[in-house]
Amino acid sequence: MSRNKVLNEKIKDERREQILTTALRLFTKQGLAGTRITEISAKTGISQGLIYHYFRSKEEIFTTLIREAIEKINTAALELEKQPLTAKEKIQLALDGLLKGFDKKSETSDFYFIITHAAISENIPAEAKEIIATQNEIKYHVMARIFSQGQKEGSVKNHNAYEMAALLFSTINGLALHKAIYGKGYKMPNKNILLSMFLND
Amino acid sequence: MSRNKVLNEKIKDERREQILTTALRLFTKQGLAGTRITEISAKTGISQGLIYHYFRSKEEIFTTLIREAIEKINTAALELEKQPLTAKEKIQLALDGLLKGFDKKSETSDFYFIITHAAISENIPAEAKEIIATQNEIKYHVMARIFSQGQKEGSVKNHNAYEMAALLFSTINGLALHKAIYGKGYKMPNKNILLSMFLND
DNA sequence: ATATTGATTGAATGTTTATTCAATGCAAAA
DNA sequence: TTTTGCATTGAATAAACATTCAATCAATAT
Numbered sequence: 001m002s003r004n005k006v007l008n009e010k011i012k013d014e015r016r017e018q019i020l021t022t023a024l025r026l027f028t029k030q031g032l033a034g035t036r037i038t039e040i041s042a043k044t045g046i047s048q049g050l051i052y053h054y055f056r057s058k059e060e061i062f063t064t065l066i067r068e069a070i071e072k073i074n075t076a077a078l079e080l081e082k083q084p085l086t087a088k089e090k091i092q093l094a095l096d097g098l099l100k101g102f103d104k105k106s107e108t109s110d111f112y113f114i115i116t117h118a119a120i121s122e123n124i125p126a127e128a129k130e131i132i133a134t135q136n137e138i139k140y141h142v143m144a145r146i147f148s149q150g151q152k153e154g155s156v157k158n159h160n161a162y163e164m165a166a167l168l169f170s171t172i173n174g175l176a177l178h179k180a181i182y183g184k185g186y187k188m189p190n191k192n193i194l195l196s197m198f199l200n201d
Numbered sequence: 202m203s204r205n206k207v208l209n210e211k212i213k214d215e216r217r218e219q220i221l222t223t224a225l226r227l228f229t230k231q232g233l234a235g236t237r238i239t240e241i242s243a244k245t246g247i248s249q250g251l252i253y254h255y256f257r258s259k260e261e262i263f264t265t266l267i268r269e270a271i272e273k274i275n276t277a278a279l280e281l282e283k284q285p286l287t288a289k290e291k292i293q294l295a296l297d298g299l300l301k302g303f304d305k306k307s308e309t310s311d312f313y314f315i316i317t318h319a320a321i322s323e324n325i326p327a328e329a330k331e332i333i334a335t336q337n338e339i340k341y342h343v344m345a346r347i348f349s350q351g352q353k354e355g356s357v358k359n360h361n362a363y364e365m366a367a368l369l370f371s372t373i374n375g376l377a378l379h380k381a382i383y384g385k386g387y388k389m390p391n392k393n394i395l396l397s398m399f400l401n402d
Numbered sequence: 403a404t405a406t407t408g409a410t411t412g413a414a415t416g417t418t419t420a421t422t423c424a425a426t427g428c429a430a431a432a
Numbered sequence: 433t434t435t436t437g438c439a440t441t442g443a444a445t446a447a448a449c450a451t452t453c454a455a456t457c458a459a460t461a462t
Contacts, residue, residue: 003429003438011439030322033235037420047441052421120382121231159394166379167390174375178367181321189368193360196397204459209408216409238450248411253451403462410457415450422445432435 018044023061028110059125066128069111070135077142087150099188102179109176140165219245224262229311260326267329270312271336278343288351300389303380310377341366
C-alpha cells in the first residue's frame with residue numbers, strides 16, 4: 001500500500017467540504033456564471049488544479065449543492081409533517097426553525113436561496129434543472145397539507161392551502177435574500193408577525 | 202444635412218428601448234455575468250455591433266437599468282407618501298399597486314428584482330454599486346414613515362417601523378422572485394393576507 | 403443624381419475564464 | 433530507504449465571450 005486509506009478519505013472529504021461551503025456562499029451572492037473558479041480557489045486556499053481533482057467542473061459543484069439543498073429542505077419538511085402535533089404547532093415550529101436558522105448561519109439562508117437561483121435561471125446544468133423540476137415542489141405540497149390540516153382544526157385561515165404555502169415560501173425566500181444581502185446587519189422579524197398571515201387570531 | 206434628425210432620434214430611442222427591455226428580462230433571470238451580449242442580440246434581433254453603437258458596454262446597459270429601476274420605485278414611494286390619505290389607505294394602495302403590477306407586467310417585478318440582484322452581488326459596475334448604496338434605502342425610510350404615521354393613527358401594529366418596512370420589502374421581493382420564476386403561472390395573493398401582518402384588526 | 407450622416411452588420415480581435423496536464427510533495431508500507 | 437499512490441501545484445491550453453472595426457445600407461437635403 002501507500003498512504004493510509006483512512007487519512008486520504010478524510011482529506012478528500014475535508015477538501016470537498018471546503019470547496020462546497022465556499023462555493024455555496026459565492027454562488028448565492030454572485031450566481032453560477034458570476035462565480036469564477038479562481039475565486040473559489042482564492043477563498044478556500046485550494047489550488048484550481050485540486051478543485052478539478054475533486055470535481056469534474058464548476059457545474060458539478062453547483063449541481064452537488066442543489067442536490068444537497070433540496071434534499072435538506074425536503075427532509076426537514078417531511079420530518080416536520082410526521083410529528084404528532086397540531087398544524088398550528090407545526091407551522092410555528094417551521095417558522096421558528098427557519099428564522100432562527102437564518103439568523104444563526106448564513107448557510108441556512110444560502111441553501112434556500114441557491115435553489116431559487118437555480119429555479120429562475122435557464123443557464124444551469126441540465127441535471128440541476130431536472131432536480132429542481134421534480135423535487136422543488138415537494139415542500140409546497142407538504143406545507144399545503146399542513147395548512148389543510150390546520151383549516152380542519154380551525155387554526156388556519158380559509159384561503160386556498162397551496163396558495164398559502166406558495167406565499168409562505170415566497171416570504172421565506174424574501175427573507176433569505178435579505179439576509180444574503182445584509183448578513184448580520186439584518187435581524188429576522190418576530191415569527192408572530194409572519195404567523196398573523198396564516199393563523200386565525 | 203443627411204437623414205431626418207427627428208426620425209433618427211426616434212429610431213435611436215426605439216433601439217435603446219428594445220435593448221433595455223430585453224436586457225432587463227435577461228438580467229433578472231440570469232444575472233449580469235450570466236447574460237451574454239449574443240443573447241440580447243438574438244432576442245432583440247439587433248446585431249451585436251449595433252448594441253455597442255448605443256451602449257458602451259454590457260455594464261452600461263446594466264447600470265442604466267439600475268438607475269431607471271431605483272428612480273421609478275423611489276418616485277412612486279415618495280408620491281404615495283405625499284397623498285392626503287390615512288396611513289392605512291397608503292399601505293393598501295401600495296400593496297394593491299404592487300401586486301396588480303406584478304400580475305400585469307413582468308417588467309414591474311423585474312425592476313424590483315434587478316435591484317436586489319445588484320444589491321447582493323459584489324461583481325457589479327462601480328457606478329451601479331454607488332447608486333444602490335445611496336438610493337436603495339430611500340423606499341425603506343419612506344415606508345417606515347408611513348408605518349409610523351399609521352401607528353399614531355392606531356391602524357398599524359406597534360412593532361419597530363423600520364423593521365416592518367424591511368419585512369414588507371422582503372416579502373415584496375419574495376413575490377417578485379416567485380413571479381420571475383413562475384410567470385403567468387403564479388397569481389399574486391390577495392392583498393388582505395399581506396396586510397394582516399401590518400394592520401390591526 | 404449624389405453627397406452626407408447616422409443605422410446597421412458580422413467577421414476579426416482581444417480578454418477573460420474554465421479546464422488540462424506534467425511535475426512535485428508527502429505519508430505510510432515494504 | 434525505497435516504493436507506491438494519492439494530494440497538490442501552477443503554468444499551459446482551450447473555450448467562451450465582450451468588444452472593435454471596416455464596410456454597407458438607407459433616407460433626405462442639396
